[in-house]
Amino acid sequence: MWPAIGFFDERDQSAVPGYVVDTAERARERLLAADVPRVLGHADFEAQNLRWHDGRVWAVHDWDSLAWQPEAALVGATSAVFPKIGPAVLPPVESSEAFLSAYQDLRGRRFSAEELEIAWAASLWPAAHDVRWEALHGDPPVSCDALRAQAAERLRRANA
Incomplete structure (x- = not known):
């Protein structure tokens, strides 16, 4: 199931x-059932991978994260990681929306x-x-509470 x-x-x-x-299984099943065109895009579009200059994106890092996915999958993943500059925390559903x-x-x-x-x-x-x-890794569970709290609503919106 995992890469x-x-x-x-x-x-x-x-x-x-x-x-x-x-x-993860339910999200993966929904993604695999997708019948839409795929595009080549950056799959790790976190704030920490972007550099800005005069209000515009100046550089994008971490190009080993290219993926051949539906545009909506790349955008959806970005909607969950765009504010990430440190430990992973899933933003509120309203922020992704x-x-x-x-x-x-x-x-x-x-x-x-x-x-x-x-x-x-x-x-x-x-x-x-x-x-x-x-x-x-036995790391402190920084991400688990947000995922536990939001999984049902995000899965409902995914029809998964």
């Missing part, structure tokens, strides 16, 4: 909370109902990965 990462996969996966695995709306306004095209579902499913993936990371 293959050797040192991760060798660890005791039972340390990952069940709700995280369930959330505002991000998705602003993106569509600037893009000049509204997402279809299916694309919105894909975006909401993708918004869960980075948080689930971050909670898994914390659990497998």
Whole structure:
């Protein structure tokens, strides 16, 4: 279910909370069922990977995070990580909703109902990965409370 990462996969996966695995499985199933065109895009568009100059993006870092995904999946994941400059914390649902709306306004095209579902499913993936990371490394659980609190609503919006 998770991307293959050797040192991760060798660890005791039972340390990952069940709700995280369930959330990731449901989000992944929705993403895999997507029947929309894919685009090449940056899949780790966090604040810490952007540099600004005079109010404009000046540089984007972490280009090893390119992905061939539906546009809505890339935007949905970004709606969950855009404020990230330190430890991962899933922003409130309302912040992701505002991000998705602003993106569509600037893009000049509204997402279809299916694309919105894909975006909401993708918004869960980075948080689930971050909670898994914390659990497998024995790190303090910074991300788990927000994911636990928001998973049901984000899954509902994803129709997952």
